[in-house]
Structure formats: C-alpha cells, structure tokens
Amino acid sequence: MKPEKASHLYNIRHSLAHMLAQAVLDLFPEAKLGTGPVTENGFYYDFDLPRTLIPEDLEILEKKMRQFVKQNQFFVRRDEPIREAKAFLKTIKQPYKIELVDKFIEQQGIKEVSFYENVRESDNKPVFVDLCEGGHVDNTKEIDPQSFKLDKISSAYWQADENKASMQRIYGVSFETAEELKAWETMMAEAKKRDHRKLGVELDLYVLSEKVGPGLPLLTPRGTVIRQELDKLSQEKHKAWGYSYVTTPNLGDLGLYRTSGHYPYYAETMFPPLKDDETEFMLRPMNCPHHIQIYDAKPRSYRELPLRLREDGLCYRYEKSGELSGLTRVRALTIDDAHIFCTPEQMGEEINRCLDLAKEMYDVFGFKDLVFTLSLRDPANKDKYVGTDENWNKAEDFLRQALKKRGMEFKEYLGEAAFYGPKIDVKARDVLGREWQLATIPQIDYNMPERFDISYIDEHGTKQRPVILHRAVYGSYERFFGLLIEHFGGAFPTWLAPVQVEVIPVAEAHRDAALDILEQLKDAGVRAELAEPDLTLGKRIRNSEGAKVPYMIVIGDKEIASGKVNARSYHSKQQVEHDREAFIGMIVAEIAERRLPE
Numbered sequence: 001m002k003p004e005k006a007s008h009l010y011n012i013r014h015s016l017a018h019m020l021a022q023a024v025l026d027l028f029p030e031a032k033l034g035t036g037p038v039t040e041n042g043f044y045y046d047f048d049l050p051r052t053l054i055p056e057d058l059e060i061l062e063k064k065m066r067q068f069v070k071q072n073q074f075f076v077r078r079d080e081p082i083r084e085a086k087a088f089l090k091t092i093k094q095p096y097k098i099e100l101v102d103k104f105i106e107q108q109g110i111k112e113v114s115f116y117e118n119v120r121e122s123d124n125k126p127v128f129v130d131l132c133e134g135g136h137v138d139n140t141k142e143i144d145p146q147s148f149k150l151d152k153i154s155s156a157y158w159q160a161d162e163n164k165a166s167m168q169r170i171y172g173v174s175f176e177t178a179e180e181l182k183a184w185e186t187m188m189a190e191a192k193k194r195d196h197r198k199l200g201v202e203l204d205l206y207v208l209s210e211k212v213g214p215g216l217p218l219l220t221p222r223g224t225v226i227r228q229e230l231d232k233l234s235q236e237k238h239k240a241w242g243y244s245y246v247t248t249p250n251l252g253d254l255g256l257y258r259t260s261g262h263y264p265y266y267a268e269t270m271f272p273p274l275k276d277d278e279t280e281f282m283l284r285p286m287n288c289p290h291h292i293q294i295y296d297a298k299p300r301s302y303r304e305l306p307l308r309l310r311e312d313g314l315c316y317r318y319e320k321s322g323e324l325s326g327l328t329r330v331r332a333l334t335i336d337d338a339h340i341f342c343t344p345e346q347m348g349e350e351i352n353r354c355l356d357l358a359k360e361m362y363d364v365f366g367f368k369d370l371v372f373t374l375s376l377r378d379p380a381n382k383d384k385y386v387g388t389d390e391n392w393n394k395a396e397d398f399l400r401q402a403l404k405k406r407g408m409e410f411k412e413y414l415g416e417a418a419f420y421g422p423k424i425d426v427k428a429r430d431v432l433g434r435e436w437q438l439a440t441i442p443q444i445d446y447n448m449p450e451r452f453d454i455s456y457i458d459e460h461g462t463k464q465r466p467v468i469l470h471r472a473v474y475g476s477y478e479r480f481f482g483l484l485i486e487h488f489g490g491a492f493p494t495w496l497a498p499v500q501v502e503v504i505p506v507a508e509a510h511r512d513a514a515l516d517i518l519e520q521l522k523d524a525g526v527r528a529e530l531a532e533p534d535l536t537l538g539k540r541i542r543n544s545e546g547a548k549v550p551y552m553i554v555i556g557d558k559e560i561a562s563g564k565v566n567a568r569s570y571h572s573k574q575q576v577e578h579d580r581e582a583f584i585g586m587i588v589a590e591i592a593e594r595r596l597p598e
C-alpha cells in the first residue's frame, strides 16, 4: 500500500524523486521533466531524454543521488502567480511542467503555483528547482543514503495518453532504513523464485504454445490434476451452500450482449463477433446473460428464490498481447461464476452467505489478512454505467451496510464498479505479504434484471423484479492457479499436489516390492508414482525433491525385510519410519482434511 501523504516515508520518497530529477539533469542537461509520484515501494519519475537509458545509467544516477543526499540539501518553497511561473518554466525549458500548470488552471482554477528549490547546506547554493505541491523532508540529512536504490526503467506516455510523447520512466525503491530495503530485496528475490511463469513450466503444470496463440495457456496432466482438485473443493462447498449447477455454451447471439449492455459499450474488451449467414455470435465475455435465460425460461414464483445458479463458465477477453502474462492475464478464462436471483428482502442474507462461503474457501488455502474494498460508480462519469441513480445509490449503500454490519474494515474506490453494478472485492496477502486481487463477492445488479425484463410472482400474486448478485470466489481458475503456484512456491499441500508420493526402489531387485506398495497407495486413492530404477538413486531422490513431491519413500533390502516404509516429507524435511498401513492411513487423512503444511 502507498504511504499516506505527508507521512515521513512519503516525504522521504517524494524528496528522493527530486534527487532523481536533479541527477538526471546533471547527466542530461537538456532533459525534460514529466512527473514524479510516490508509489507502493518507492517512487518514479518520467523524463523526455535525448537517448534511451541503459541499465548502467541507473548506477550512475544512483551514485549522484547519494551524493546529493549527503549534501544536506534543504527544500525552500516559493509561490508564484501563473504568468510568472509559466515564464520561469519557459526559461528553464520545461514544457511538460507548463502543460501541468495549464491543467491545474483548467481543473482546479488555481491562480498561483508553488515551486520547491533544493539548497545545498554548505554554501546555501540553490541546485535544483521543481514545480511541486510539497511533502518533503526538511533536509536530506533525514534520508539514509543506503535506504534506497534505482530499480528499473520502463516507458510511459506523457499523462498516460497514447497520443502524447513517449517518456522514459525510472523507478526507485525506498524505505526508512537500509534494513527495510534489504528485507524488500530478499522478498523480491523469493518472489522471483516463486514466479508462476517460471515455476509453472519447471513443474510441468502448464505450457504456452505459439501455435495455439498468445494468452491461451494449456494445462498439462499435472496441472489438470490441480485444476480438478480446485473444482472438487468448489463443488463440495457450493452444493453444501445451496447452489445448483448449470451448463451453458461459451458463445451467444450478439443480441444477448446488446441487451446486457456489454455490446457495443465494452466491444474493445471482447473478440469481434463471429458471423454466419443469418446470425452474429459473440465469444462470451461473461456468463450472466446465459444464466438469466435459464431463469427466464419459465415463470418463477417467490418460493423458488433465492435461486443460485453456478457454473464454471469459460469466457473470453480481448487483452492486448503486451498485457498477457502466464496464467494471470489470459484471453480465455474459466470463471467460478454464480448468479443469485433473489428478492430485494433476501439480498442482505445472501450477501452475508457469499462472504461466509468465500471465507470458508480461502481458509483452505491459508490466505491471511483478507482486505475488502467497495468498488463504486464514478459519479463524474455516469455514461460509463447503465441504470438509474436511484438503483445505484441503493445498491452501493446496501454493500456498505453489509460490510459495516460484519464489522469489517474496508476502503471505497470510485470508478471501480462494473458497468451494471457496485461490488465488494477481496484481496488476500500471500506468504510474502504481497496483495492479490482474489474475487468479487458479490456484485449487486438491479440493471440486468430490468434490461432482460425478468420477474417472479410474489406471495400476493403480483409480478415483481428480482435482483441479481454476481459473484466468484476463485475469480478465474487460471488466475487463481497462478496465484496458488506463487503462494505455495510450487510446494503444494498434499491434497493439491499432482503427485503425492514418489516410490523409489533402491535398485532393480527392489522394483517388485516398490510396485506392490505403489498399488496399495493407488488403491487407497493416493496419487503415487514409481521412480523407475533407470537413474542412480541419488539422481532420483533429487528429481523428487525438485518436483516438490510431498512424500518420498525409498524401498530397499531393509524395508523389504521389515515390511515398513521410510517416508521423507518434503514440507517438514523429516524422515519417519511407519508401518505400511499406518503410513497410508496418515496420508489419506491428510488429503481428506485438505491439511496445510505446518
């Protein structure tokens, strides 16, 4: 999370952005400065430069920044009327800053702007000046020169507008102490090791094929085992919570999406329509319209509500190829989707049930510190949304109250709602403390029921409009799978592991005995595999370790004589001797309870 404005950390990072700009100007006197905000881990600054930066530049710039920090520079504020400010920016040849001043005038009607000058303590010499609203340390001696570093370079459009100039963005990371920077670096190194794009391929869980196309990952047999375990968990929970499963095709008449409002408003996020002689079809971006047709296929009574329709629905999104990434940004995704059709009176209870079910499922994976956010409509941009003000206000307030009643802390975000309704989003922290967007539980929708004109008959025989709650717990199987690979670092709990036990005969002579126990394990429903004695014993043990198989048992003369097994746990690194039956019973129980590694 980004530090609060004016907090000490914010001030440090923002001051370092000034140091970076100063260093860049020192290296490239003709550099044009963009903007330099504070970020979650540090800061960045955008520049228009005479040449493309190379990684070596970062070292030079970093060195200069340290030098400036050690000069004990202090910040002096200067307010200037617009005209003088613009004239000054012209003399120092900073056209982007002039554009910024014009933007402030237009947006905020300001009459004055502020500049901050950096003054060197030793000789009181001003060394750098920037257009800025403030939020600095008083003196750079408050900054530990070892508590920051320049991290990477990327490109960005000025004001995030593709039609404007392309700038070079330099990212810095910064903390209050050198120790915190070190801890962050360790965390990043660990995150790199856990990167699902690397680990997913190493562990043979999925592949990307250029012949199939970008953003279309293919799950291997091992990956599919995990996917099926996730399915199984989801089905068990949803059936217990009163959901009915449905099955619908992932293509639909274009008219369906005109009615829902997806088309043409969200056309750029969908693949273009497919045509035959008479009809245009869409690869569906969402499952809701299909589920609504199942609801609407016959007259509904209040007695049937709430009706909870659940499907693992394959959907398609047209993500730009540059934004695709492993399993987490894809073009075909399976949403663990459900639509709850209910009366307005049932909504509160249903929202609670959605949150309870989600919590129950996240607990299985050991996700801690769930973070809730309430995504609202942007009132300044109403044409991006369908539906009336009244319905929007009602739905937004309902979700707010539901979170408050549960005593949950949450943040509200304007402009983050879907076009048909506000929603609660859940983020979880993984073992490295990183936040991941999980799912939407739920989204209130008064609008699609109206657009599709669906109804139920209430207890007085009167026709009424139901409400739809859209919700997903995993979000998409693909994304959730990617997240799990990183969360567990590929060392899945036994219930999820593609191979749960690796049986390793010491030599050819022990193969039959190994096969015997392999069969016994398989009969008990355990996913066991034999490591054929073609390679050396040491090599096979290392392979099993590398594949992060939860249990490894080695069968040699000693085990055959005693009838016992020596099982080594990947997670605990303990080697324990068991009776055969006891070992099988133990592992079966561990799987059945979906136990997490200690």
Ligand SMILES: [Zn+2]
Pocket (backbone or CB within 6 Å): 014, 018, 116, 130, 132, 133, 134, 135, 136
């Ligand atoms: Zn500043």
Ligand SMILES: [Zn+2]
Pocket (backbone or CB within 6 Å): 286, 287, 288, 339, 470, 471
């Ligand atoms: Zn939906």
